Amino acid sequence: MKILLAEDEADIRRLATMSLTRGGDWQVVEAADGEECLALAQRERPDVILLDAMMPRLDGFQTCQRLKASSATKDIPVIFLTASVQEWETQRGLALGAIGYLYKPFDPLQLRQQVLELLARAGRVPSG
Amino acid sequence: MSPRPPKSGLPPAPQADVETFRALLESAATPVLALDTERRVLYANRALADLLRVTSEVLPGKTLAELVEMMGGALPQPAAFTERVAALVRKAEPQVEVVEYHTDRRLFFKEISQPVQRADGVLLGRLFLYLDITREKEIDQAKTEFISIASHELRTPMTSIKGSLDLLLGGFAGELAGETRELLVIAQSGCERLIRLINDILDLSKIEAGRMQLRLQPMSLFDSVQRSVRTIKAYADGFQVKLAIDCPQPFPDVLGDRDRMDQVVTNLLGNAVKFSPAGETVTVSLRQVESALECRVIDKGPGIPPDQRERIFGKFQQMEGQSGKKGGTGLGLAIARALVQEHGGRISVESEVGRGSQFIFRVPLPPETR
Numbered sequence: 001m002k003i004l005l006a007e008d009e010a011d012i013r014r015l016a017t018m019s020l021t022r023g024g025d026w027q028v029v030e031a032a033d034g035e036e037c038l039a040l041a042q043r044e045r046p047d048v049i050l051l052d053a054m055m056p057r058l059d060g061f062q063t064c065q066r067l068k069a070s071s072a073t074k075d076i077p078v079i080f081l082t083a084s085v086q087e088w089e090t091q092r093g094l095a096l097g098a099i100g101y102l103y104k105p106f107d108p109l110q111l112r113q114q115v116l117e118l119l120a121r122a123g124r125v126p127s128g
Numbered sequence: 129m130s131p132r133p134p135k136s137g138l139p140p141a142p143q144a145d146v147e148t149f150r151a152l153l154e155s156a157a158t159p160v161l162a163l164d165t166e167r168r169v170l171y172a173n174r175a176l177a178d179l180l181r182v183t184s185e186v187l188p189g190k191t192l193a194e195l196v197e198m199m200g201g202a203l204p205q206p207a208a209f210t211e212r213v214a215a216l217v218r219k220a221e222p223q224v225e226v227v228e229y230h231t232d233r234r235l236f237f238k239e240i241s242q243p244v245q246r247a248d249g250v251l252l253g254r255l256f257l258y259l260d261i262t263r264e265k266e267i268d269q270a271k272t273e274f275i276s277i278a279s280h281e282l283r284t285p286m287t288s289i290k291g292s293l294d295l296l297l298g299g300f301a302g303e304l305a306g307e308t309r310e311l312l313v314i315a316q317s318g319c320e321r322l323i324r325l326i327n328d329i330l331d332l333s334k335i336e337a338g339r340m341q342l343r344l345q346p347m348s349l350f351d352s353v354q355r356s357v358r359t360i361k362a363y364a365d366g367f368q369v370k371l372a373i374d375c376p377q378p379f380p381d382v383l384g385d386r387d388r389m390d391q392v393v394t395n396l397l398g399n400a401v402k403f404s405p406a407g408e409t410v411t412v413s414l415r416q417v418e419s420a421l422e423c424r425v426i427d428k429g430p431g432i433p434p435d436q437r438e439r440i441f442g443k444f445q446q447m448e449g450q451s452g453k454k455g456g457t458g459l460g461l462a463i464a465r466a467l468v469q470e471h472g473g474r475i476s477v478e479s480e481v482g483r484g485s486q487f488i489f490r491v492p493l494p495p496e497t498r
Binding site for chain 1: 287295
């Protein structure tokens with residue numbers, strides 16, 4: 001499975017990548033902000049996008065909006081990764097078409113499983 | 129009898145006449161309003177007239193409805209204000225309310241009202257004082273926002289620290305030698321405690337700011353107790369404390385937020401376990417009491433002295449002599465109380481020093497199931 005991870009904090013990016021690739025067979029493409037995420041989504045056609053909500057310049061919500069507005073990327077499931085626990089923020093992400101939320105601090109040993117569960121719940125069967 | 133004190137040589141205190149009283153009230157910077165029992169303005173001082181942007185002479189004799197009309201759109205809910213104040217004019221009890229008032233900015237007043245009685249006991253009406261608490265409200269709001277942002281910003285570095293420790297302890301970088309593992313477990317447990325603290329502070333600030341949105345739906349309090357017992361089981365094992373549920377019959381559902389109700393029961397259970405001696409049992413009992421469901425969390429801990437029973441529901445409060453040793457955030461009971469109150473319920477404690485404590489909360493049953 002190919003995951004596009006958009007996260008502006010380098011440490012968290014590294015940690016999430018380690019957690020997701022742990023056990024092999026998953027590939028992670030990293031983006032450091034929303035703009036890069038949009039470009040990589042077009043080029044790499046990932047199976048799922050993990051999107052940090054708070055990023056400089058183009059934040060996660062704006063990025064999600066643009067992903068959903070483009071015919072090339074609108075069908076890629078988006079999962080928000082956020083440090084916020086504000087209810088309105090969750091509602092906003094879901095309203096923009098995200099399939100779910102993962103909260104920081106995440107459990108690196110559970111992250112893969114949680115991504116799979118969210119995909120299954122949204123009826124998106126991961127491709128390998 | 130002791131002899132009377134000698135009279136002073138000073139002249140007697142001056143007797144204030146009506147005009148003097150009026151001048152006193154007029155000079156007060158706090159808006160003052162008096163309504164008679166027919167809800168007409170008996171008196172309004174200059175500060176109140178200034179707030180309403182009228183001269184104080186036009187106010188006496190006006191009805192409450194006319195007064196509210198003069199306020200234009202300044203009251204966010206004029207009908208509710210009128211109804212509440214109208215009901216107050218014949219009441220004998222003092223009352224305190226917070227009133228919002230919009231001029232070119234949002235003002236907040238603490239309305240303190242009391243009945244006005246003549247010396248012979250005849251009720252003349254009611255006196256309302258409006259203390260401007262806008263500044264306090266603004267500071268409180270800034271505090272809430274600060275806490276929210278700070279908690280959010282703290283989460284990001286916590287994610288890096290906890291995530292790295294979890295991966296190391298999960299064997300990501302290979303087998304760990306005994307002492308290395310032990311030290312990493314200590315760091316991990318400190319990290320988890322810090323995250324609990326951040327979550328608790330955030331929860332409490334949300335509740336205090338009135339931003340806790342409960343997702344109310346019919347739910348079983350018994351199920352909530354069962355889930356909480358499962359959640360706390362491993363923790364209780366660590367203290368060698370047993371858990372028991374005492375629920376003799378099925379009860380009707382209450383209207384509640386499932387996750388938040390679980391949080392209440394889990395907080396109370398965690399607290400009870402923490403203060404229980406090894407080998408003892410913590411029991412959760414459920415009963416229907418009048419028109420409410422009552423949940424009791426019963427421990428056989430050291431008990432709480434009477435002077436500390438109210439204080440333990442405060443923020444960052446732990447039992448004297450126990451502080452820090454038990455590893456809590458000191459916010460668990462404050463959050464439990466706030467959440468129970470948000471559900472329209474009440475929480476209290478009964479305790480006997482040396483015998484144990486019972487934390488009791490009641491949640492009202494929906495009217496059709498009582």
